[in-house]
Amino acid sequence: MRTGTRSRYRRLLEWQRERLSDPPGDVAGLVHRYCRFLHAEGLPVFRANLSLTTLHPQIKGLRYVWQADHVEPGPFPSAALVHRSCQHLDGCTVEEAFLHYGARETPQFVRSPFYALRESGGDRLSLRIAPTAGKRSRRFPVLDDLAAQGATHYAAFQLRRTDGMISLVTRHSGGFDRVALARIADTLVVLESLLDSAIKDVVLDSVLRCYVGAGPATEIRRGNLSPGSMLTMDGAIWFSDIRRYSNLSRQLPPDQLVSLLNRYYAVLVEAIHVHGGDILKFIGDAILAIFPVAAGEPGGDACRRALAAVETASSGLAEADLGLQHGVGLHLGRFQFGNIGNHRRVDFTVIGDAVNVAARIEAQCSVQQQALLMSEDFARASGVPTRVVAAVPLKGLDGTHDLHTTGGGD
Incomplete structure (x- = not known):
């Protein structure tokens, strides 16, 4: 293994160790720190979208959208919304949304790259985004929105362990090349491990509150x-x-x-x-x-x-x-x-x-x-x-x- 590769893996493992001391169940914070880590590793992401499925009687999915800027989210794009919150961390924005059953049958999801990736059964979907002048003509409407924000490349990955998907978007002039995509895939192995624990904590707390109430949930925890x-x-x-x-x-x-x-x-x-x-x-x-x-x-x-x-x-x-x-x-x-x-x-x-x-x-x-x-x-x-x-x-x-x-x- 080359010295540069060893150093990269060492930094990834050190980042993973640091995350073990983070507050339990802080998925939004984990997504933020992951995107900042990618940026520090020379993988400039300006937007990320994490979609997760849960075992919960009322909530089917979790959605986290990270943006590298301080923004105020607009209207939510899906009628499946149960709960929504927004955090501003280090000048960035993380939006958390809980979605009820049927979230993956909405028109918005069916027209998304996530739907295409899920239907294909593949592990990755890589889409270059060429600039256009105003006309909205791409296969996925989200790409038109991203093009207007200067995006050059959209990459989505299956997260098998957590039954989810994540998309990463860059404005870098060359997009994500083959090496960059491989490096991102390496980091996702660590991210999934951390997510698995964090999601279980979120779902456990939510399920306890759902079945026994907030007071009993606190006592159980x-x-x-x-x-x-x-x-x-x-x-x-x-x-x-x-x-x-x-x-x-x-x-x-x-x-x-x-x-x-x-x-x-x-x-x-x-x-x-x-x-x-x-x-x-x-x-x-x-x-x-x-x-x-x-x-x-x-x-x-x-x-x-x-x-x-x-x-x-x-x-x-x-x-x-x-x-x-x-x-x-x-x-x-x-x-x-x-x-x-x-x-x-x-x-x-x-x-x-x-x-x-x-x-x-x-x-x-x-x-x-x-x-x-x-x-x-x-x-x-x-x-x-x-x-x-x-x-x-x-x-x-x-x-x-x-x-x-x-x-x-x-």
Whole structure:
């Protein structure tokens, strides 16, 4: 092996070692540092596009677009967008996008070089970009856009290990020659190894949040996995379910019922999430969620966030016109949050009297013909005008309990 080649591989391995100390799951940062490394190695890339497939119940793909300049991304080119963010690092720009299922069936993807590379089954697609005067006539629309930015060469590579693809674009007058493409291919072996670990971390965090909620996901990542590992917390507790759900389940075919439930959940999940709540369980048609009280803080903010989520959910359901009515029971109290089960199956949940109170209050929504009921403790802490609907016994609890709803008395 020649001295220059040995030096190049040594620098690549040193760069790989440095990356092992990077924050876990920082795919955007990894893409940025990779492109900067290529530039330092005499491979001047001004744009890169990394496309990855994931095993995730909601997110099919990840997309990272790096540019060597500080730019503000324009409208997203695909209707499959779930989430999008942008970072500016060292004068460069990295755009991260999460895409839902169907992202690789959109017209934009079908007209892309990535689609052609995937269909060909090859490992590489190399396209020279000659300058043109205004006319958009290339086989791939993206090449017209890149030509307008001074691009001279577009190269796309399959990433077999991570089930993805990456494109690299240069403005260098000679483009990527045969040697440059071979050198890039060598670096991609290292990049894939680093990506494999980073993507697993991103997907693990996302899947955990999807299945158990943000709070439980954090505890799992901290290693609080053993059955019986519980935390004592204060917070507002949300319990809701759909009115006359049993009738619906008998009247609708299963596929229609599931579709209706998913549309209902889509409204409520977003409403709870946007106001800082954490959904812990779907129990058939019921939802159990918490709005944690920060340490040392009074409970009023958590209660007001829960009420704001109720209002947002009500507006969303009215707009969606699902033909559903539901009840929401709210309570403020202390509960135990953590892991129950055994070594074969564990579940993160909340337990305690406060949870039971919220469930019992929600059960009264149908009896009292109210869409929202809250406990005395919740109403007092919220500081918003309320009125007492009824004073009733609650199953399994002593005495009678005042049930409030929003709106002051006459």
